[in-house]
Amino acid sequence: MSFRLFDLNDPQRHAVTTTEGPLLILAGAGTGKTRVITFRIGYMLSQGIEAASILAVTFTNKAANEMRERLMAMLGKEKAGKVTMSTFHALCMRILRQDIEKLGYKKNFTIYDEGDQTGLLKKIITRTVAIGEKMEPNVAKSLISKAKNNGWNAPQEEKTLIGAIFARYQADLKQLNAVDFDDLLLLTVKLLAEHADVRQRWQKRFRYVMVDEFQDTNRLQLELVGYLAKRDDGTPPNVAVVGDDDQSIYGWRGAEVSNILEFETHFPNPTVVKLEQNYRSTNSILNTANTLIKNNPRRRPKQLWSGKGDGDKVRLVMAPNDHEEADFIAGEIAKRKAEGNLRYEDFAVLFRMNAQARSLEQAFQEKGVPYRIIGGKSFFDSREVKDVLSYFACTLNADNDAALLRIINTPPRGISEATVQKALELSIKEKCSLFQALQKEELHQGITPRAVTAIHEFMTQLDAWETKLNEPLVNQPEVLRKIIDESGYYDDLRRSCKNGDEALKRESNIRDLVGGFERYLEKSDGGLSGFLDAMALRQDKDDDDKEKGTGVTLITLHASKGLEFPHCYLVGLEEGVLPHDRSKLEGTLDEERRLLYVGITRAQQTLTMTYCYSRFRYGGSIPCTPSSFIKELDPDLIERIDLKKLMNTPVADTAVKSRFAAMRAALETGGGR
DNA sequence: CCCGCTGTGATTTTT
DNA sequence: TCACAGCGGG
Known part of the structure; x- marks a missing residue:
């Protein structure tokens, strides 16, 4: 077995060697989370724990595959292959394929994706709404999804329109012998709750349960973990969860930060380990992130630090509008790449909304800088x-x-x-x-x-x-x-x-x-x-990634979670964009702050944040004010640069010149249009 | 069946 | 402003 415990720092080692009972690993951004998970599995095997009795659950196939590969590299194919590594949904599918008949479905059920769901709902709505009533299929879909994620069954009495639609939708699905994504979780929880024999079989199978990205679990997923890890005989569950409450950015999809914040109430007397040493970023970047996230009221206090030194100050660039912002970035990346002997792949531009990619794309094309957009529509x-x-x-x-x-x-x-x-x-x-x-x-x-x-x-x-x-x-x-x-x-x-x-x-x-x-x-x-x-x-999405090719990465903040780049640009730090207008309506400002936190902590060496005085949105050019989050950052850590002023000042006179020679690129090539 | 008109709405998207 | 969905006419 090729892993050495002394390669780990103290808290990491503590997490790795704690195999029994509930364990909460609070893994800040870039603190070696995946390493801890794989080492921990390796350690468990070295202690004589059966590989087949270990379950590791993730959210994405990408994460599951990554873990599997790392584990194989460490332990070899035979041993690593016996550990179950699966997404929540794939695990549920496996459980349901065996015993869904107990819930009145047939074993060969099909999975309805979101398109199928919308299609079915459209039909149901047309035959359900009375005159004067209306309901958007997508609204119905999200309401039903929310209900299911809360563990609610379809109502018996059709008192409201949405209740009637929900009831019919669920009945139709069953008749079609189909389940939607939420059903995979809901029905599995139902199966385990109502059928002790099935529950006990799985509890016996998996004696050790590990969950990645625990801050993103919803109510059903927490329940599922409970059913799998807890024993009917009351022995303490061997459940290890890894996550970071500060990176919880999927609340709008049903994720409950409270799952990680109140872990102790769900799994009493856990060992709690905090990973705070960051191996990714400079301290300028980490301290910027730290001061920002401190403003969140409900969180587990953490302070990231690194041994990488301070590095360059974080820059805050003010641009007249989104086009200048994009031009500046494209021009500067071209210059920095050439002068710093860097690759385009070393750079990423992070934004809140996909719509922001447009002006960026345009600027990159004009300047001949190759780029790749992550996300968008899937294969x-x-x-x-x-x-x-x-x-x-x-x-x-x-x-x-x-x-x-x-x-x-x-x-x-x-x-x-x-x-x-x-x-x-x-x-x-x-x-x-x-x-x-x-x-x-x-x-x-x-x-x-x-x-x-x-x-x-x-x-x-x-x-x-x-x-x-x-x-x-x-x-x-x-x-x-x-x-x-x-x-x-x-x-x-x-x-x-x-x-x-x-x-x-x-x-x-x-x-x-x-x-x-x-x-x-x-x-x-x-x-x-x-x-x-x-x-x-x-x-089977992994070769989807390869297809994305090379170049500067253009990516939403959400999609950037888990990734890292040497040089990051975080654009559109404006009130209304980040935080997004709708977050105020919905009272989710904390999550917007976390989103910015996630963005900041993607950067390894340099971070540049930008905002505009005006931006093209809803057809017109609308004036912008800087994001309220900017006020929360420690001014001593930040270097402010006004693009407009800079362009009117002789380059040689600016202090910026020496440190950011690359800035000239922007002035020479990006003089606006 | 295809095209063009009109109306509407405009975050984020692990499965 | 622009994208796209839904509908009616050719």
Whole structure:
């Protein structure tokens, strides 16, 4: 085993060697959290704890994969492979696949993604609202999600409109044998709560539970951890959670900071370890972060420090408007890269809203600085990927209504919206799947003979595909390729694309998808259904990242959590942007402060924050005032630079010149437009 | 089925 | 202002 405890600092070692009972590891930004988790697992194994009895839960597949890789590097494949490392959702899926029948669903349930959810809700709303009532599908979706995250079941009595929609939505899902993302958690908690045998089986399986990013857990996730870690016999739970209350930025998605703030009430008498030595940033950066976050009332006091020295002061740059701000940054990065022998990848620009990326992108393009935007729409959200996945899902199981609905007339095959609507109504009345309804004589009475023929043809086709796919020893990816081809989907795709490039891109996405299935088959035995599950849980996203290419990173503050960059620019520090206007309405100013805190602590060597006197928003140029957070920063740590003044002053006269020779770049190339 | 008109709303998005 | 969704006309 290749890990050495003396490579750790004292608190880290304390966390690693505390294996029994509840453990709260308060891991500030950049304090070696992942290292502690992997070392801790290594230490547990060295103490004779069974690898198979260890569960580590994360939020993202990325985090789970990262941990798995680190653990493999440390312990080798065999041992590391036996430790369960999983996202909350993947874990729930695994639990539900075994015992969901106890809750009245069938084992082969499908997962509804957000698109499927919205689609279903749209239909429910149209048949539920009375005259004069209205409800946005997305509003309903978020209300239902909130309710589920609070552990609420659909109401028995339909007293309110949303209650009625919730009740019908849940009933429809069950009838469709589908679960949404929230259900994965909700139903698992329900299963463990109501079925002692199932609960005890999992408790026996996992004797040691570890949770990463605990500050982001919602109520259901906390309950789930409780059910898994607590013992029915009352022995103290071996639950170790790692997190940082100061980095809780997903409250709006249901995360409860109180889970970590009041850890002691959920898991009594824990060992509490604080990791405060930061290995990422200079002290100028850390002290800026420290003074800011001290203004948050509800938090566990922490003081980050590092052995890296003070480094450059944090800069605060004032620009006339967002275009000048962007020009300045693009110009300066070009210059600093050249003069400092740096790579574009060493720089990142962080912002509050995606809309801010626009002016940045423009400036980067003008100056020929390569960049990559992290986030945006995912591979999985593209139309063709969803369509093709639906083809696969239908071939596997034609009773998957969401999938069938997606492809039933794509490409157009003469099954009109009206026909589908009738079939849908029948399926609700008869409590059967859409596929079954389509075959009923009762439906055929009410539609044109042409439609009946079209339906019949499509059903025959689906049937043939299914047979082909299930032939023994068949090359399934090859069959699927044929299916897409035979369906005429490619032709439809080409026709519906504005230009050849778009069509090519979409076709390549489809090839990637089938290629992904091939790779999946090589390393897993889940078959097509396992692959579809993995897709639903976004488990194959890693090469998505590689695709992002090289260049300066443009990223939202939310998406930047967990990342680090040598040189960071934090833009738009204006009242209304950060903190965002809506946070005041919603009373979530603390979370906005944490968001800025997360941004500041991404920087390793230098940090530049910027704000504008005016910004283009809602069509017009609107005047801005500096963010109220700026007042909270220690002025001694900050160097203020006014772009306008700087541009009117001879460069040689400014003190800035010596330290930031790169500034000249901005003046020379970024003189505004 | 496709196009263009009009109205609306405009944070963040781990699964 | 601009993006995009929903709807009605060709």
